[in-house]
Amino acid sequence: MKILRLALLELLRRPKKNLVIASSIVIAVALLTSLSIVSNSANLAIMEIIAKTGHTLTVRPAVTSAGTNPEEKNQEYKLTTSEVVLGSYIPEAAVPEIMKYYDKAIKEGWEKKGGLVSNPGIPETSLEPATWAPRLFEKAEVDGQEVIVTGIEIRKEYFVRFWWNLTSGDWPAETDVRDVNTNVSTLYTIGSDGKVTIDKTEYGVDSSGRLIAAQDKTGKAAPILKGWDDAYLGGAYAKAKGLKLGDKLTINKSEFTIRGVLEETNSADDYMVFIPLSTAQKLFNKEGQISMVSVRAMCPNCPVGDAMVELNKHVTGITAVSQLDVAGVQFDFFNMLYKFLLAVIVSTIAVGIFSIFNIVTGSLYARIREIGMLKAIGASRFQLFRIFIYEHFILGLAAGICGYVLGLGMAYILNTLLDTGAVIRITTDFLWRALILGIVCSLVAIIYPAYKLSKLKITETFRTQWEG
Amino acid sequence: MDKNNSTPFLELREVNKTFSLASGQVTALEHISLTIEKGELVALVGPSGSGKTTLLNIIGSLDRPSKGEVILEGIRIDMLSEEDLVHFRREKFSFIFQDAKPLRMLNVLENTLLPFNFFKPKNRNGNIKDEGIEIIKSLGLGHRIYHMPSQLSGGEIQRVAIARALITHPAMILADEPTANLDRDNRLFVIDTFRKLSKEKDIAVVFSTHDLEVANRADRIVHLKDGVFLKDEIISCNPCRV
Numbered sequence: 001m002k003i004l005r006l007a008l009l010e011l012l013r014r015p016k017k018n019l020v021i022a023s024s025i026v027i028a029v030a031l032l033t034s035l036s037i038v039s040n041s042a043n044l045a046i047m048e049i050i051a052k053t054g055h056t057l058t059v060r061p062a063v064t065s066a067g068t069n070p071e072e073k074n075q076e077y078k079l080t081t082s083e084v085v086l087g088s089y090i091p092e093a094a095v096p097e098i099m100k101y102y103d104k105a106i107k108e109g110w111e112k113k114g115g116l117v118s119n120p121g122i123p124e125t126s127l128e129p130a131t132w133a134p135r136l137f138e139k140a141e142v143d144g145q146e147v148i149v150t151g152i153e154i155r156k157e158y159f160v161r162f163w164w165n166l167t168s169g170d171w172p173a174e175t176d177v178r179d180v181n182t183n184v185s186t187l188y189t190i191g192s193d194g195k196v197t198i199d200k201t202e203y204g205v206d207s208s209g210r211l212i213a214a215q216d217k218t219g220k221a222a223p224i225l226k227g228w229d230d231a232y233l234g235g236a237y238a239k240a241k242g243l244k245l246g247d248k249l250t251i252n253k254s255e256f257t258i259r260g261v262l263e264e265t266n267s268a269d270d271y272m273v274f275i276p277l278s279t280a281q282k283l284f285n286k287e288g289q290i291s292m293v294s295v296r297a298m299c300p301n302c303p304v305g306d307a308m309v310e311l312n313k314h315v316t317g318i319t320a321v322s323q324l325d326v327a328g329v330q331f332d333f334f335n336m337l338y339k340f341l342l343a344v345i346v347s348t349i350a351v352g353i354f355s356i357f358n359i360v361t362g363s364l365y366a367r368i369r370e371i372g373m374l375k376a377i378g379a380s381r382f383q384l385f386r387i388f389i390y391e392h393f394i395l396g397l398a399a400g401i402c403g404y405v406l407g408l409g410m411a412y413i414l415n416t417l418l419d420t421g422a423v424i425r426i427t428t429d430f431l432w433r434a435l436i437l438g439i440v441c442s443l444v445a446i447i448y449p450a451y452k453l454s455k456l457k458i459t460e461t462f463r464t465q466w467e468g
Numbered sequence: 469m470d471k472n473n474s475t476p477f478l479e480l481r482e483v484n485k486t487f488s489l490a491s492g493q494v495t496a497l498e499h500i501s502l503t504i505e506k507g508e509l510v511a512l513v514g515p516s517g518s519g520k521t522t523l524l525n526i527i528g529s530l531d532r533p534s535k536g537e538v539i540l541e542g543i544r545i546d547m548l549s550e551e552d553l554v555h556f557r558r559e560k561f562s563f564i565f566q567d568a569k570p571l572r573m574l575n576v577l578e579n580t581l582l583p584f585n586f587f588k589p590k591n592r593n594g595n596i597k598d599e600g601i602e603i604i605k606s607l608g609l610g611h612r613i614y615h616m617p618s619q620l621s622g623g624e625i626q627r628v629a630i631a632r633a634l635i636t637h638p639a640m641i642l643a644d645e646p647t648a649n650l651d652r653d654n655r656l657f658v659i660d661t662f663r664k665l666s667k668e669k670d671i672a673v674v675f676s677t678h679d680l681e682v683a684n685r686a687d688r689i690v691h692l693k694d695g696v697f698l699k700d701e702i703i704s705c706n707p708c709r710v
C-alpha cells in the first residue's frame with residue numbers, strides 16, 4: 001500500500017508529461033473502442049436481419065399479372081418481410097396446407113444436406129415444425145387519417161418476429177387471443193374464469209357500423225372482451241402522432257385502446273397500427289382471409305431456400321420470398337470497412353506507443369537521482385520496479401476509462417457518419433477491452449526502461465547526477 | 469582511537485578501486501587502509517577527483533573495491549550479495565548526499581519516514597511517527613513538520629535529509645559533501661549535529677568536504693590526494709569552536 005501511494009504521488013507530480021502520455025493512450029483506446037462498438041453493432045444489426053430474413057419466409061398471394069414465369073417466381077426478391085400487400089388475399093384455411101409443404105420441404109432439404117451427419121452439433125429435435133404468423137393489411141381511417149392497419153395474431157406475430165420489442169405496454173396474456181396452434185376458425189376465449197366461450201356470431205357490427213363487444217352465453221353484455229380492442233403501434237407512428245400507452249384510437253368507427261408501442265425496427269412495421277386479426281377480419285369484412293403469412297424456420301441452418309422453391313412450385317396462388325442475400329452483401333461491406341479502419345488505427349497506435357516510449361524513457365531518466373536516493377535509503381530493486389509499474393498501471397487504467405468514455409461518444413458519431421443504420425449496442429466487454437488496452441499500452445512503454453533503471457547501481461545513478 | 473578494541477567497527481584493508489573506461493583504466497583509490505570506530509566523526513578532505521566519493525561508496529557498500537577488503541563488525545561486506553546488501557544497508561547505514569532532494573510530493577515528516585515505505589522499523593517500542601516528529605524538532609524544524617519541501621530553504625532541506633538518516637537508527641552515517649551548498653551557519657549546524665550524534669548516539673559519521681572550517685570540527689581528518697592517503701590527522705581541539 002505504501003508503495004502504491006508513493007507511485008500515485010509520483011504520478012501526480014508530473015501532471016503535464018503524464019497528461020501527454022495518457023492522452024495518446026486515450027486516443028488509441030477511444031479509436032479502437034468506437035470502431036469495435038460500431039462494427040459490432042452494425043454486424044449484430046445485419047446478423048439480425050440475416051436471422052430474420054434468412055430464416056423467415058414470406059408467403060403472399062401471387063400477383064396475377066406477374067409471376068407466370070416460374071423462373072421469376074423462384075427469385076429471392078429483395079423485399080422486406082413486412083412489405084404490404086393490399087387487395088389480394090390468401091384464404092386462412094390454406095395456411096395449414098402451406099405449412100405442410102413447408103415442413104416437408106425443410107425436412108427433405110435437411111436430409112439432402114446430410115442432416116445430422118453434416119451437422120453433428122445439431123440434434124434432431126431441433127428440427128421443429130416452423131411457426132407462422134398471418135397478417136391482414138387494410139387501409140383504414142385511424143383518427144381521421146388513412147393508415148395501414150394490420151390484423152395480426154399478436155402472440156404468433158411476436159413469436160415469429162422475435163426481434164420485436166415493446167418500448168411500453170405489455171403483450172396480451174396467453175388466453176386473450178386465440179392460441180398459436182388452435183384452429184384458425186376459433187375466436188376468443190376468456191381465460192381467467194374459463195367459463196365464457198365467445199362464439200363468432202356474438203361478435204358483430206352494429207347498425208352504425210361500429211364493432212360491438214361480445215356477449216356471454218347468458219345474453220348479458222359481457223364486459224368488453226379483454227384483447228379484442230387492443231391496438232399496438234409501430235414506434236414511428238406512435239412518435240409522429242404523440243400517442244402513448246392507454247390512449248384511445250378510432251379505427252374506422254370503432255374505438256381501440258393502445259396496449260403497447262413497438263420499438264422501431266427500420267421496417268414498414270414502424271408506421272403501422274396493429275390490431276387482433278379476428279377483429280380486423282370482422283372490421284374490414286374479410287373474414288377467413290389474410291394478406292400474407294410469415295414463416296419462421298425453427299432450426300439453425302434450415303434449408304429455407306429449398307422450402308421457398310418447393311412452395312412456389314407446388315402451391316398455386318401464392319409467392320414465397322426470402323431476402324437472405326441482401327444482408328449478406330451488407331455484412332461483407334462492413335467487415336471490409338472495419339478491417340481497413342482497424343489497420344489504420346493499429347498503425348497509428350504503433351506510432352503512438354513509440355512516442356510514448358520516448359517520453360516515458362525521458363521522464364524516467366530525469367528521475368535517476370531520485371531512484372538512487374530511494375535505493376540508498378533501502379528500496380529494493382523490485383520495490384522500485386513496482387513503483388514504476390504501479391504508476392503506469394494507474395495511468396493506463398485512467399487513460400483506458402477516459403478512452404472508453406470518449407470512444408462511446410465517438411461510436412455514436414462514427415455510426416452516424418458511416419450510416420450503418422444500426423442501433424449502438426454496448427456490452428461490458430468493450431469496457432474490459434478498453435481498460436486492458438490502456439493498461440497494456442502504458443505498461444509496454446515502461447517495462448523495459450523500468451527494468452533497466454531499477455537495475456542501475458546506486459553509484460551509477462549518482463554519477464549521472466554529477467554529469468547531468 | 470580505540471586501541472583496546474580487538475575488532476574495529478569498520479576496517480578497510482589495502483583497498484584499491486579502478487574504473488575501466490573506454491579510454492583506459494582510472495585508478496580512483498590505491499592502498500587505502502583505514503579503521504573507523506563507533507562514535508567517531510571523520511572528515512574526508514581532498515581536491516575534486518581525489519577519490520572521496522569513491523571511498524565513501526566503498527565504505528557504505530554502494531560499490532565494491534577492485535582489490536582489498538571492507539570489514540564491518542567482522543563481516544566482509546565487499547563479499548555480500550546485492551540482496552544481502554539491501555538488508556545490510558537498511559540496518560547499518562544512512563546516506564546523506566550533497567544535493568539531497570527530498571521527495572517533492574511528501575511533507576517533511578513523510579520524507580523523514582520515507583525509508584519505512586520500503587522496510588519495517590526494527591526494535592522500536594515507541595510510535596514511529598512520534599519519533600520522527602521528535603527528530604525533526606531536535607533539528608530545529610519543529611515549525612516545519614507538515615511543510616512541503618518546496619517551502620523549505622536549502623539548510624532546512626539538508627536537515628530533512630539528516631532526519632531521514634536518523635530515523636533508521638543507523639550504526640554509521642555516510643555523507644558526501646553534505647555542506648557543499650549551504651551557507652556558513654547551516655554548514656556549522658550540520659557539522660555540529662553530526663558531532664552531537666556521533667557522541668550521544670555512538671554513531672560513526674564519515675563525511676567528505678573541501679571546507680577546512682567544517683573539517684576541523686571532526687575528530688579526525690583523512691586527507692586524500694589522487695586516491696592515496698596524504699595524512700590521517702587527529703584533531704586535538706575537541707570540540708573545536710571557531
Ligand SMILES: Nc1ncnc2c1ncn2[C@@H]1O[C@H](COP(=O)(O)OP(=O)(O)O)[C@@H](O)[C@H]1O
Nearest residue numbers: 463487494496515516517518519520521522523
Ligand atoms: N563510476 C566511475 N567510472 C569512471 N571513473 C570514475 C567513476 N567514479 C569515479 N571515477 C573517477 O575516480 C576518480 C575519483 O573520483 P571521486 O571519488 O568522485 O572523487 P571526489 O569525490 O573526491 O571528487 C576521478 O578521477 C573520477 O573521474
Ligand SMILES: [Mg+2]
Nearest residue numbers: 520521522644
Ligand atoms: Mg565527490
